[in-house]
Structure formats: structure tokens, C-alpha cells
Amino acid sequence: MQRFIHTRSLRARLLLVLVLMVVALVAALALLADAIIEGGFLALEERDVAERVAQVSNAFDNSIVGLQRTTLDYAQWDDTYAFALDGDRVFIETNFVDTTFLYNELTYIAIVNTTGTILYAQGFELEEEDFTDPPAELQSFAGPYATLLQHEQLEAGQSGLLLLEDGPMLIASKSILTSLGEGPAVGTLLMGRWLDEREIARLEALTRLNFSVWLLDEAQLPAVLQPLAAAGVEATPFIQILDDQQILGATVMSDLSGTSGIIVALELPREVYQLGRTTLRNYTLVLVGAALLFGVLVLFVVDRTLLRRTLSLSHQVAAIGPHTPEVRVEALGQDEVGQLGEAINQMLQRLSDYQTQIAESEQRYRQLIELLPDAIVVHNGQMVRYINSAGARLLGNGLPATLVDQPVHPLIAGLSPRPDGVPVIQEAVFHTPQGAVLEVELVALPFYDQEAPATQVIVRNITERKQIEQTLRAAKEAADAANRAKSQFLSTMSHELRTPLTAIIGYAEMLEQSFADAEPAEVQQDLARIHGAGVHLLALINDVLDLSKIEAGHMQIKPSMFNVSELLDKALATARALAQRNGNELVLQATDDLGLMYSDEMRLHQVLLNLLSNACKFTHDGRVSLTVSVLPEVGPELPERLVFAVQDSGIGIAPDQIGRLFQDFVQVDASSTRRYGGTGLGLALSQRFAQLLGGTITVTSELGVGSTFTLTLPRHVQGGATNIPLTPLASSDQDAPPAALPGGENRIVLIIDDDPAIRDLLPRLLANPGLHFETAASGEEGLELAMALLPDLILLDVLMPGMSGWDVLKQLKADPDTTAIPVLMLTIAEDTEHGVMLGAANLLSKPVEMDRLGQEVALLLQGQGATQRLLLVEDDPDIRTYLRRTLDQGGWGVIEAEDGETALRLLAEQAPALAVVDLMLPDMDGISLIAALRAHPHGTNIPILVVTAKDLGADEQAQLNQSVAQVLRKGSFRGDELLRSVQTLLQRPMKE
Structure with a gap:
């Protein structure tokens, strides 16, 4: 009886809950259906109308964009640019014919120069396919339509809607530039298209929608659109329900002045709204019937299948005690309740099994612990x-x-x-x-x-393990010591390796000059190969020695403050030749002012040049970019950093090969070595330098797409040598003002260049009271003037039609009357060695820096004067002979000394004007000799040029900075660079 009452009580509660749930559900849905479903369909309808309005608006925008694109194509065209300058009507007759208007759907074209004068203006009737007069408002641009003229800025332009008396017009204007997008702008090109029935029909066909166009101030504007006309663009898109069957969507398009415009409106049937009403009504009826049926069925099924059987299972589980694990419940059926009973029985069985396993596991655990x-x-x-x-x-x-x-x-x-x-x-x-x-x-x-x-x-x-670790540690220290000994050995071989290479390169260079005009040609080619191989071998040895110095712990960075932008310009200028050779575009992406950086400028330049050279070498007819950005300081552990990213569109690197990039003497595969060359040492050395400078190099790449090498360095490097760096190689004092010309003298400078702009520009930039300029437009004319005037200096372009600059130089040096005239070559090709071999005083690459050109002109016009004696101190006879013969070409008398004692004696006897000193000398080393020279009365103020293969330490650099004018590394300079350095040092004023 008690069980029955409990069961009826549970059933009653369940029935009550079900009835309340059904009533609440039906009532809630009845109240909210209209708001949710109908509101959703209304929102969907509004979104659909807005999309249709946007579709029409986009069609207008696309029409304007197409017009703007056409205008841009004609505005950035060299022929248009030329017409705006010379007004040649052949351009109009050839290009602005009726097919041009028809093909581009144009009804108006005008070209206006920078003074506002209309060079060309023409209207066109697309229906009649005939020319007409342009709109009256666009026949003058002195009034409000002057804003259409866009020639003050290179990227200027306007496009949009223009309201004229004859109707609205879609119009676009662009500055007239060259095909490269360069200026200055010489005028404005305007193109227009009437927004007439033809254009509206075309847009309706594109959008498949019917719409109407109204002016904002039109008297016949429908009342429903007048609020939109008053509100303007802020009210768009404008949506208004007309009735249960129709809905209106509209938008406002402002004209170029922003004060007026047009309204584009379209009426659409309310199909979405009607569908929502029908859906809501059917949904409510089905929901009520389903809720009632569901409640009755749930109550019946739950009572029969769950309530009675669950209660029976509950009584059986309660009968199981903690000391009767063998008791099992009766599984009632195969459904979830029956499965629950079976699961209870399985749980009881597992508990019994676990008790046995725990006892056995405890016994095994104790045995293991004991053993x-x-x-x-x-x-x-x-x-x-x-x-x-x-x-x-x-x-x-x-x-x-x-x-x-x-x-x-x-x-x-x-x-x-x-x-x-x-x-x-x-x-x-x-x-x-x-x-x-x-x-x-x-x-x-x-x-x-x-x-x-x-x-x-x-x-x-762990006594035995510690003994093994100590043995391994001792073995590792022994291996490290052997590796350091190897690296130390390579470091000490610097002088012995570089000295014979300097002789090889020097004699090959001299032989090339000697056989420049000799036969057979194969001798010249073989000598060029000797010279190239020697330079390549020296670069490789330098890399190996640098790597060995890093491994031996002898590499010191030499930080100094330098301008980052100037360093980037130098690196790009060096890499540009390789980029051009492979047909690559070399691009710098950085802010105008990257500020100063305190680091090792030479090592950073070396790393950047290596990354750029690799990118140019493995990329053909592609793009190589150097992107520089700044990472701000993030606490004391992450100071401000500079990020240099070199990205190329080359062959790329496979993922499984990226890990091998920074290993010494390793390239990603053997085929790259055969095709592109190299030892695989550059990236390893660059990574070592980056680590010395406090940063790192990372790489991302995709095979066949390209690679990006990212160098991240702190703006201020920590540690390293703080000595002031030595005078750079072959410094030309570019920052110093040009040397003054001898006063009171009239000098003749002959300029030979086929470019009239250059012939006009150079005399203005080099204007000086003591200079008189003559110009020649060809090589033949230049030779005639040179022989007639015998000028003091000739500025000669290399690439000229007919007779090239090289041919002119050969004839000038072959004629006894003109052979002594100094010739300064100007060219886009960086072939300084070839120019010096032919007798040029120097060769400057175009575009020429005017300060540098002024210094060179002043330097050459000052002349050498009387023959000056130079003291050459070098113990190696081959190197001494090469340096003497090179210096002889400059017209100086050379006094040779093979040791320091002889040098001091010759200094007292001959009083030379300059000393060229090697640092690796027998008995007295070069640094001691320099100190003795400075202590001698005749050597206090003479310039000293150091030529050495020795790797200088920080103390040696500091000492040399106070005593010498310049340091050249053996094997790293050409003969013409040595001559230029000596000439520059001799022409500097003597120190008091």
C-alpha cells in the first residue's frame, strides 16, 4: 500500500509537471511567435532590400571605377604627356576617334594644361555615334569646376557624380604623368559619361533590377522620398514599407561638391514578409497539437517503462551490504533500466576483482621495493x-x-x-x-x-656515474683544446696566406695592363682568369680566417656610432650589380630616418651584403627586397632592436634543408654548388657575426616561392672593443668640401656627353670663376675640340652613339698632344679597372654625387706638380716590386727599404713626401717603425699609408689611429685604388 501511494505520488507530480510545461510552452510560443518569427522575416526582408539597394549602388560605383581606370590608363601615357607639352594634334586624331568613345562608353573627353587652358575638349553622342559639343559648364575651368583640375600632386585625381544643366554625368580626372608614374604633372585628363537612359538601362541589365533616378531638388520628387532628400547621405540606405505588397529601397549619391546629388530608388514585392506570415500561422497550429500529443505519450511511456521498474531496482540495490559483495540485482529487461541493472552487477564483480588485485599488487610492490x-x-x-x-x-x-x-x-x-x-x-x-x-x-x-x-x-x-661524467668532461675539454689549437693555427697563418696572394693578384693586374692592347687575345683572358681566381681565393681565405678567429675567441667587434640609412645605401649599391646581372629588381623598404646605431658597422655591412648577394644569386628575373623596421624596447631584457629582412622570389629552400643552412662549408644540396657556386661558408659566418653583435638570423622559406632571411640586432651593442675604427679603405674624404682651385688661373674643362641635359647641368653645378666650360655632343666632336683647345680636364661619358667613350679615351691617350690631359669618366657601368688601364684619371658611376664630382674635378685640376719621392718599406721582394711598379705609374719617385733600419736612414737622407709601410717586418715591426718615424724630425708630419695582411688587435688599432692616415689590407685593393689613396694623401694640407 505504501509503495502504491509513493508510485501514485510520483506519477501525479510528473503529470503536473508535464501539463505545466505544455501550457507554458504553448503560451510562450503564442506570445513570442509574432515577435520572433515575424520580426525575423521583417529583418530578413529589410536586409534583402538593403542588399538590392547596395547592389544598385555598387553598380554605380563600378561604373565610376571603370571610368576612373580608363582615365588613369590614358593619363599615365607618354603620348598624352607629350601632347600636353607640345599640343600636337596628330595624337588626338590618332587616339581620340569615335571608336575610342564607343569602346569605353565615353560621352566627354578633355585635356587641360597646368595653366587651365583647354587643349582638347569633345563631346560624343553614343546613340547617334557622332561627335557633339562638350557641356557648356565644362568649357571653362575658372569657376567652381576648377577643382576637377588635378595636377598639383602626382597621385591626385577625382571621380564621381557631376550635376550639369543637361543632366547628371559620371566623370573622372587624373594628373597627366609619364608611363612610369613620374612627374611633374603637365595637366589633367577628364573623361565623362552621361547618366542618361542608356546608362541607366545598362546598369539595370547588370543588376537585373529596375530602379529610378531623381535629383535631390527635383520638383516632381515623390513624397515618400522627400525625407531622404532632406536627410541626405546620413539616412542611406532608406527603406520604407509602402503596403503589405510593396516596399521601397533608396540611396543618395552625392555629387563631387558634396552639396547636391541624386536619389536612386527601387520598389520591390514583399515576398519575404508574406512568406513569414504564412509560416507563423502554420507553425502555431502544428505546435499546439504536437505539444498536447507529446504530453500524453510521455506520461504513459514514463510510467510504464521507467517509474515502476526503477523503484524495483532501487529496493534491490538497497539490500546489498558492505559484507555481501556476492549479492546481485535482477536485470529487468534489455533496455536502459535492464542495462543499468547489468551495469550494477558488473560493478559489483569488478569491485570484488579489484580487492583481489590490490592485495596481489601490494605483495608485488613490497617484493620490488625490497629488491x-x-x-x-x-x-x-x-x-x-x-x-x-x-x-x-x-x-x-x-x-x-x-x-x-x-x-x-x-x-x-x-x-x-x-x-x-x-x-x-x-x-x-x-x-x-x-x-x-x-x-x-x-x-x-x-x-x-x-x-x-x-x-x-x-x-x-651515483659514484660510478660521476666518475664517467668526469672522464667524458676531460675528453671534451681535450677535444675543445685541439679545436682551439687548430683555429689558433689558422689565425697565425693570416700573413703567410695573404702575402703571396697579394703578389699573384698584383702581378696579374699589372700584366693585364701590359697586354691590354697586345695579341693574342687569349693571353689577356688567361691573365684575367688569374686575377679573378686570386681575388676569389683571397675572399675565401678571409672568410675561413674570420671563422677561425671566432672559434678561437679572438674576434673582437669594433662598435661605433653610424647612420643606418647611409649603411643601407652602401650595401644596396654594392649588391645592385649582381641584381642587375640576374635581371632582378632590388628594393629598399624602410622609413626615411632610421636614426643612429651603435654597433660594428663593418661586420653589419658584411652580413647584409652576404644576405643580399645570396638572394640575388638564387633569384632570376624576380624581386629582392630589404625591409628595415624597429622593434621598441620591452623592459631591460629586450632593448630596442632593428630588424633587417631580406626577401627574395627565388628558388626557395626545402623544409628538411633549412636546418643545414648555417653549418660551416655546407650548401643545401650538391646541385646548388654546381649551378650557383660558393663554399657554403657565408651564412655560417654571418650567423656568427650576428651573434657577436648580440642578435641572430632566422629564415623562412617555401620551395619554388622564395626565402626571407631576418637579421635582428640591438640598436646599441653591449661589450666589444670601443676603439675608434681605422680610416676606411680608399677613403676619398667625401664629407670634406671640394679642394680650392688655384687662384687667378683660367682652366678649360671639356664635357663630352650625348645627353643635352648633362651638358647643360654640369657647367652650372661646377661653376667657378677660374673655370671655362666647353661641351661636345659626340665622341668625334669631342676629339676635335680636345685637339684644338687642349683643355686642362675632360669629363667623358662612356655610353654614346657612334664612337663610345672608351674609343675616345684610347685616341686621346694615343695622341702626344692630348695624352697628358686628365680624363674623368662618367658611366652607368662600374668598370673602374678597365678605365684606369686605358689611362683614365678616375671613373665615377652615374648618377654621380655632385659633391664627389666637385672634389674629383678640383683634385685633378690642382695637378701633381714636381715629382715627389715616396718611401716604400716592405720586406717581401715580390710585394715590394709590385707596389713600386704600381706607384711608378703615378709618376712618383719610389725609395725602397726592406727593413726598419734602412727606412730610417733613407728618411734622413731623402726626406720623402709620403711613407708606405708594411707592419710585418724583420727585426723592427711596423708599429715600432711608425713610432720611430714620428719621432724623427723629417717624419713628424709626413702622411703614412699602412699596407698589411696582419689582423690588427684593439690596442694596435688604437695606436695606429693616432699615427697613420690610412690602412689598406693586402689583397683587398686594386692598383688604381692605391694610386688614388696616395694622390689624396699627398694633396692634403700638412699638419702644423
Whole structure:
């Protein structure tokens, strides 16, 4: 009876809940259906109308964009640019014919120059396919339509809607530039298209929508659109429900002045709204019927299949006690309730099995603990609670039972576990009761002994492992010492390697000059190969020596403050020749002013040049870009950094090969070595330099797409040598003002160049009271003027039609009357060596820096004067002969000395004007000799030029900075650079 009452009570509660749920659901849906469903369809309808309005608006925008694109194509055209300058009507007759208007759907074209004069204006009737007069408002641009003229800025332009008396017009205007987009702008090109019925019909066909166009101030504007006309663009898109069947969508398009415009409106049927009403009505009816049926069925099924059987299962489970695990419940059926009964039975069986397994596992655990070689001790901080056999042997007499409840060893008690359960590991020296000394590893873990907190400590004997580690460490130190000895050996070989290479390169260079006009041609080619191979071998040896210095710990950075933008210009100028040779575009992407940087300028230049050279070498007819950005400071650990990213569109690198990039002497595969050359040392050396400068190099690449190498460096490097760097190689004092010309003298300068702009520009830029300029437009005319005038200096272009600059130079040097005239070559090709071989005084690359050109002109016009004596101090006879013969070409008398003592004697006897000194000399080294020269009365003020293969330390650099004018590294300079350096030093004013 009690069970029946309980069951009826549960059934009653369930029935009540179901009835309340159904009523609440139906009532809520009835109240909210209109707001949710109908509101959703209204929103959907409004979105659909807005999309249709946007579709029409986009069609207008696309029409304007197409017009703007057409205008841009004609505005940035060299023929249009020329017409705006000379007004040649052939351009109009050829290009602005009726097919041009028809093909581009144009009804108006005009060209206006920068003074506002209309050079060309023409209207066109597309329906009649005939020319008409342009709109009256666009026949003059002095009034409000002057804003259409866009020639003040290169990228200027306007496009949009223009309201004229004859109707609205879509119009676009663009500055007239060259095909390269360069200026200055010479006028404005305007193109227009009437927004007439033809254009509207075309747009309706594109959008498949019918719409109407109204002026904002039109008197016949429908009343429904008047609020939109008053509100303007802020009210768009404008949507208005007309009735249950129709809805209106509209938008406002402003004209170019922003004060007026047009309204584009379209009426659409309310199909979405009607569909929503029908859906709502059907949904409500179905919902009510389904809710009632669902409630009745749920109540019946739950009562029959769940309530009665669940209650029976509950009574069976309650009968199972903790000491009767063998009792099982009766599974009632195969459904979820029956599965629940079966799951209960399986759980009871698993509990019984787990009890057996726990007992067996505990027995195995104890056996393993006893057999472990590591000592295991459980203690509560004071007393031992458990200890295994290994622990008993380590701490006592070998019997665990005698050590339980005894005081724990202080070393073990002193190690406390962490509360989070992470093991605490410590190494210590342990003294056993038998007197042995062991190295042990202690591991402490939290533990519970009969629900009381305790500590479990594992003591492991690591004496043998420590001995093995010590042996391995000694072996590694021996290997490192051998590697350092190898690197040190390579470092000391610097002088011996570079000196013979300097002789090879020098003699090859001199032989090339000697055989320049001789036969056969194969001799010249072979000598060029000798010279090229020597230069290449020297560069490789320099890289190997730099790498060995880094490995030996002898490489010092020499930080200084320098301008980042100037460094980037130098690196790009050097890499541009390789980029042009492979047909690549070399691009710099950086802010105008990257500021100053305190780092090693030479090493940074070397790394950037290596990355740029690699990108240009592995890219053909592509793009190589150098992007420079600044990462701001993020706390003291991350100071401000500069990021140099070199990206190319070349062959790319496979993912499995990227890890090999920075290994010494390794390229990604053998085929790249055969095709592109190289030793694979450049990137390894660049990574080492980057690390020395406090940064790193990372790479991302995709095979066949390209690669990006990113160099990240701190703006201010920490550590390194702080000495002032030596005078740069072959410095030409570019920052100094041009040398003054001798006063009171009239000098004739002949300019030979086929470019009239150059012939006009150079006399203006080089204007001087003591100079008279003559110009020639060809090589033949230049030779005639040179022989007639015998000028003091000739500025000669290389690339000229007919007779080239090289041919002119050969004839000038072949004629006794003109052979002494200095010739300064101007060219886009950087072939300085060829120019010097033919007798040019120097060769400057176009575009020429005017300050540099002024210095060169002043330098050459000053002349050498009387023959001056130079003191050459070099112990190697081959190098000494090469340097003497090179200096002889400059017209100086050379006094040779093979050691310091001879040099001091010749200084006293001959009083030379300049000294060229090697640092590696017998008996007296070069630095000591320089100090002795400065102490001598005749050597106090003479310029000293150091030519050496020695790698200078920081102290040596500091000492040389105070004594010498310039340092040249053997094998890294050409003969013409040595002559230029000597000439520059001789023409500097003597120090008082």
C-alpha cells in the first residue's frame, strides 16, 4: 500500500509537471511567435532590400571605377604627356576617334594644361555615334569646376557624380604623368559619361533590377522620398514599407561638391514578409497539437517503462551490504533500466576483482621495493617509519626491522618535499657507517603513512656515474683544446696566406695592363682568369680566417656610432650589380630616418651584403627586397632592436634543408654548388657575426616561392672593443668640401656627353670663376675640340652613339698632344679597372654625387706638380716590386727599404713626401717603425699609408689611429685604388 501511494505520488507530480510545461510552452510560443518569427522575416526582408539597394549602388560605383581606370590608363601615357607639352594634334586624331568613345562608353573627353587652358575638349553622342559639343559648364575651368583640375600632386585625381544643366554625368580626372608614374604633372585628363537612359538601362541589365533616378531638388520628387532628400547621405540606405505588397529601397549619391546629388530608388514585392506570415500561422497550429500529443505519450511511456521498474531496482540495490559483495540485482529487461541493472552487477564483480588485485599488487610492490638497489626511507621528520633492505645496508647493519622507529639520518631528514608533489632532487656526499664516501642522489616525495603526512626519500648511489661524467668532461675539454689549437693555427697563418696572394693578384693586374692592347687575345683572358681566381681565393681565405678567429675567441667587434640609412645605401649599391646581372629588381623598404646605431658597422655591412648577394644569386628575373623596421624596447631584457629582412622570389629552400643552412662549408644540396657556386661558408659566418653583435638570423622559406632571411640586432651593442675604427679603405674624404682651385688661373674643362641635359647641368653645378666650360655632343666632336683647345680636364661619358667613350679615351691617350690631359669618366657601368688601364684619371658611376664630382674635378685640376719621392718599406721582394711598379705609374719617385733600419736612414737622407709601410717586418715591426718615424724630425708630419695582411688587435688599432692616415689590407685593393689613396694623401694640407 505504501509503495502504491509513493508510485501514485510520483506519477501525479510528473503529470503536473508535464501539463505545466505544455501550457507554458504553448503560451510562450503564442506570445513570442509574432515577435520572433515575424520580426525575423521583417529583418530578413529589410536586409534583402538593403542588399538590392547596395547592389544598385555598387553598380554605380563600378561604373565610376571603370571610368576612373580608363582615365588613369590614358593619363599615365607618354603620348598624352607629350601632347600636353607640345599640343600636337596628330595624337588626338590618332587616339581620340569615335571608336575610342564607343569602346569605353565615353560621352566627354578633355585635356587641360597646368595653366587651365583647354587643349582638347569633345563631346560624343553614343546613340547617334557622332561627335557633339562638350557641356557648356565644362568649357571653362575658372569657376567652381576648377577643382576637377588635378595636377598639383602626382597621385591626385577625382571621380564621381557631376550635376550639369543637361543632366547628371559620371566623370573622372587624373594628373597627366609619364608611363612610369613620374612627374611633374603637365595637366589633367577628364573623361565623362552621361547618366542618361542608356546608362541607366545598362546598369539595370547588370543588376537585373529596375530602379529610378531623381535629383535631390527635383520638383516632381515623390513624397515618400522627400525625407531622404532632406536627410541626405546620413539616412542611406532608406527603406520604407509602402503596403503589405510593396516596399521601397533608396540611396543618395552625392555629387563631387558634396552639396547636391541624386536619389536612386527601387520598389520591390514583399515576398519575404508574406512568406513569414504564412509560416507563423502554420507553425502555431502544428505546435499546439504536437505539444498536447507529446504530453500524453510521455506520461504513459514514463510510467510504464521507467517509474515502476526503477523503484524495483532501487529496493534491490538497497539490500546489498558492505559484507555481501556476492549479492546481485535482477536485470529487468534489455533496455536502459535492464542495462543499468547489468551495469550494477558488473560493478559489483569488478569491485570484488579489484580487492583481489590490490592485495596481489601490494605483495608485488613490497617484493620490488625490497629488491631495489636504491635505498628507500619513509620518515615523519624524526623517526624512520619504513626502510627497505638496500636502505638498511646503507644506513646500518642490513636488517630493516632494527631501524624502524629509530632516528632518521640528518642528511635524509634535511630534504623536504614540495607540497605540490613535484620531486625534490639533490646531490650530496654521504658517509656510510662503514667509513665509505659515496656520491648520492636524493629524491624526496610527499607520502602518507596511515593517513599521517610523511616523506619518502630515495637514495641512489651515483659514484660510478660521476666518475664517467668526469672522464667524458676531460675528453671534451681535450677535444675543445685541439679545436682551439687548430683555429689558433689558422689565425697565425693570416700573413703567410695573404702575402703571396697579394703578389699573384698584383702581378696579374699589372700584366693585364701590359697586354691590354697586345695579341693574342687569349693571353689577356688567361691573365684575367688569374686575377679573378686570386681575388676569389683571397675572399675565401678571409672568410675561413674570420671563422677561425671566432672559434678561437679572438674576434673582437669594433662598435661605433653610424647612420643606418647611409649603411643601407652602401650595401644596396654594392649588391645592385649582381641584381642587375640576374635581371632582378632590388628594393629598399624602410622609413626615411632610421636614426643612429651603435654597433660594428663593418661586420653589419658584411652580413647584409652576404644576405643580399645570396638572394640575388638564387633569384632570376624576380624581386629582392630589404625591409628595415624597429622593434621598441620591452623592459631591460629586450632593448630596442632593428630588424633587417631580406626577401627574395627565388628558388626557395626545402623544409628538411633549412636546418643545414648555417653549418660551416655546407650548401643545401650538391646541385646548388654546381649551378650557383660558393663554399657554403657565408651564412655560417654571418650567423656568427650576428651573434657577436648580440642578435641572430632566422629564415623562412617555401620551395619554388622564395626565402626571407631576418637579421635582428640591438640598436646599441653591449661589450666589444670601443676603439675608434681605422680610416676606411680608399677613403676619398667625401664629407670634406671640394679642394680650392688655384687662384687667378683660367682652366678649360671639356664635357663630352650625348645627353643635352648633362651638358647643360654640369657647367652650372661646377661653376667657378677660374673655370671655362666647353661641351661636345659626340665622341668625334669631342676629339676635335680636345685637339684644338687642349683643355686642362675632360669629363667623358662612356655610353654614346657612334664612337663610345672608351674609343675616345684610347685616341686621346694615343695622341702626344692630348695624352697628358686628365680624363674623368662618367658611366652607368662600374668598370673602374678597365678605365684606369686605358689611362683614365678616375671613373665615377652615374648618377654621380655632385659633391664627389666637385672634389674629383678640383683634385685633378690642382695637378701633381714636381715629382715627389715616396718611401716604400716592405720586406717581401715580390710585394715590394709590385707596389713600386704600381706607384711608378703615378709618376712618383719610389725609395725602397726592406727593413726598419734602412727606412730610417733613407728618411734622413731623402726626406720623402709620403711613407708606405708594411707592419710585418724583420727585426723592427711596423708599429715600432711608425713610432720611430714620428719621432724623427723629417717624419713628424709626413702622411703614412699602412699596407698589411696582419689582423690588427684593439690596442694596435688604437695606436695606429693616432699615427697613420690610412690602412689598406693586402689583397683587398686594386692598383688604381692605391694610386688614388696616395694622390689624396699627398694633396692634403700638412699638419702644423
